[in-house]
Amino acid sequence: MDEFYLRLVLEGNVSKYSYFIEKYKGMAFSIAFRIAGNREEAEEIVQDAFLKAFRSLDKFRKDSKFSTWLYRIVVNCSLSRRRNKKLESSSIDADDAADSVVANVESVYRSLDLSDQKKFIHLALEELSIEDRLLLTLYYLNENSIDEITEITGITRENIKMKLHRARNKMYIILNNNLKLEIRSIL
């Protein structure tokens, strides 16, 4: 379907570009938000990314998916905006999150209602570094393959696997800590 609309846009039917905006704005926004950290800036980044994608549409090589190509532009736009800002890094040592941590998170998390689940996952992601939350978003939320993430971020395959593992563990440790605090406050 993407190819069909891509052809139409390249043939001069510019209004058909709205198909891509409608289809990918959500995921592009999620990625931009993970890096930018606020809604207004993320929306500007996504608009900017869509415009940049449109400008270089004729240079798009069809050896990758349109979405992969677009997300790479979103990541680049987001990172270039953040270049002057200090990049935060998480100090959590998370080479391995114990199984008990994951099991605890699973049981408590599942007992929460949807809005609380959303609140806790957003809080946990906020505590992670930009790179960690970007990788988690691409791999687990958008279900990109490791190869696609390599293309989007420019990080090597082996590095992605290692970083993903660490990011996932960090997320569980943060979730576990936050959920413990929540339970304590309820009790």
Next chain:
Amino acid sequence: MMQNSNIDKLTKDILKNSYLEVTDPDFNSATMKIVLHESRKRRILENIFLCFLAFAAVDTLIFLVLWLLGLNVFDIALRLGAMPRDILIQVGQLRSSLVKNEGIMYVMLSFGGIMAILTFLESKLKSRERL
């Protein structure tokens, strides 16, 4: 021991809740507005370039016709150092030599204009089709 694939599945479930929607209801139209503006800007530049090409082609054709008639305007300009005036003189002479055949004169002088108008109209029509 919790299997890695199970943790992956759980992580996917958890992260599904981190999906964000654009809240601005005008986001699509605002983005399309920017894209269409960019597209228009690009088409205007293309049109200008096409017109320029058309004029260049017509000029070349005129020079070629003059050269076939034995008039090299560049040579004349270099020799006399006053290109516009001398070209006008030469064109005037050419006109008087061709005055017997008004058909040729008419075609030569209006060819440039017609070409430019046709190119402009064509690109204008294309622009409308695109939108």
